[in-house]
Amino acid sequence: MPLPPARTPLAELSPTIALGSLDGRYRGAVAPLVDHLSEAALNRARLHVEVEWLLHLVQHEVVPGAPGLSEDERASLRALVVDFDADSIAELKAIEAETVHDVKAIEYFLRGRLTTLLAGSDADGGADDSGSDESGAARAEALGQLIHFACTSEDINNTSYALMVQGSVQEVWLPRAQALVEQLAAMARELADVPLLAHTHGQPATPTTMGKELAVLAHRLRRQLRRVEGAAYLGKLNGATGTYGAHVEAVPGADWQQLSRGFVEHLGLTWNPLTTQIESHDWQAELYADVARFNRILHNLATDMWTYISMGYFAQVRGQGTVGSSTMPHKVNPIRFENAEANLEVSNALLDVLASTLVTSRLQRDLTDSSMQRNVGTALGHSLLALDNVGRGLAGLDAVPAAMAADLDANWEVLAEPIQSVMRALAARGVEGMSNPYERLKELTRGRRIGQAELVEFVRGLGLPTEEEERLVALTPATYTGLAAELVEHLDRP
Structure with missing residues (x-):
């Protein structure tokens, strides 16, 4: 077999070609990091x-x-x-x-x-104003001689990483995440009253509203952001084995613990008084676990939105000047949400290994943390890229209430729940003829579709008190949404 012709070595070209996607294809979305x-x-x-x-x-x-x-x-x-x-x-x-x-x-x-x-x-x-x-x-x-005085490298590195991670989270990641959650919350408010056929285990279930379902996800994401907002960024400056040994011998009369604490707090960090040669990195593990949990909830949002799009509940119509499929002109693929899924999975793989690895060090220290911490930017970068994709994905959607209404109208059997619940309440009050409500509705609805006419006929034959009978006859899948719309208001409460 002949050898292939020699190729131009891409690694030698200028400007330098990025090895990873964050510094190449997706540079624009993550450059602030x-x-x-x-x-x-x-x-x-x-x-x-x-x-x-x-x-x-x-x-x-x-x-x-x-x-x-x-x-x-x-x-x-x-x-x-x-x-x-x-x-x-x-x-x-x-x-x-x-x-x-x-x-x-x-x-x-x-x-x-x-x-x-x-x-x-x-x-x-002559003398200057330094005296x-x-x-x-x-x-x-x-x-x-006072540069790096009594310091071990880790005194410099731990505080540097704390400042870097603090800046990246507070100035870049958090504002992007907060903006996305507010974008989602605005969608929830806008769709608070739009009825939606819920699905549990993939099966038609008690109706809700699209706004309430989005509000659930916004509420979950906000909880994680509050944890991230409250993160402590720890630092230490106490020498080669955390004992201030060199400090005390060099200047015995100084209050080194107070000097260390004052310095770390001057940097805007929280002082860690007890360490080995390294700051223990527990705060990093805590922070990365919280960001990873946010990512997982965001992943849940991405898969739910993908599913709603596939069901026709949302149309991808705005800002869609792209090619959806190379061969099928009619397609507009939900690529923003799919891209987000992939990047969230990469981010979490890195965040998980960071959190599990950084809390362990052999005796005073080893260098695994040094190599590991160089991946923090990649971990947050893939999360930031996912935030960008989900935000753009949501911005390109229009709700299709007619599609949601059609599914509701095709599933009148979901009203079996309120009917049997009313019958239970009446039976508890001693009303005759209300026995075995669950079993009677199960026989009517399980394994088959029923329409409005069949359900009304069934309700009329139950012998309900007039008030309850008329209320249930007037009920439709679209109006059986309970307090769903009202629950969205919790997004605007403390």
Whole structure:
């Protein structure tokens, strides 16, 4: 068999071709997460933590005799984080190629920037508003010793990841999820009074309204969002084995626990006082479980909407300038909901393994968490993509009340339930002739369809009191919806 001709190596083309769908086909829907959960975002967060730790030590004069920093110098150091760009990324990459250690590369990067920043004071020839009359080089050398002072890499990484996940959830994922739930709630209110034949076990059952069914899903999703909104993002800074060993030996007189707590809370995180070398990641497991549960309910919504579309209860008419089928012109496939299903399943597979893996570490630590946490962006990315698809899917639907009404009119046997319930209530009040109501309705309706005429004839022959008889004769599947429409109002109550 002849060898195939040599192909152009796609991996060598420029611009770089994405390996995964999130950075390729679906980049537009998930791009905001790059600012929070990419490798570059991780390095920016690390730089942020290192800068703030240096400033924290200086501000509190933790190390006696160490130089201070002027207000302008503090602002310039913080600007390194704000202005972190492609050049910064490239420089860090070059440093890491030498250190073969990502956190150490951040330390050296910051040290170089600090030296450049303070070198200008040499030309001034005098003291500045930091209160120091040392040369810039001398100050840079002294202050450089406080960069990454008494820290283990995990002190920087755990707080960085907490900030990254916090930002991605609160600034990107949650607003998208909340908007989708409100979109669903608006549909529920709009369709609150539209009667719908319910199906239990796939069989015709007690009627409801489309609005009430959508409201159930909106209510479920909201509960999970409240849990996500209440998530705590924990951080620690306590050294190589969580004992403050190096801290205490270096500066015995400092209140290191209070300094650690103040620093972590200054970052906007919740302080974890008891850890090994690593922050235990339990908060991450809790958060990912809540997001995964939201995803599963959203998956339920997607499959229900797919089913309603297949039953003709919704028409896909708005914004459908797409090709539904490559060969069947009449088709408009419910691809938004199908795409959402697939992405929710991928997201949950990742969220589940994150939640189950991150809570375990061999003794003080191992590096499984380091590799595992690099998948958080992918996990949330597939969920974000699903939110986008469900939102666009819902926006392209129009309810078809006539189709729902037709199914209701074809299933008069669902009124067996209210009839036998009325008979039970009458029997409980001592009305004669109301015995065995369930069995009598079962004989009339099970395994066959009946129409309005047969049902009315049956009701007329039961010997009901006039008021109950007339009420049941007037009842139709479309009007047998109980409090369904009223229940939708719970979406607008605390």
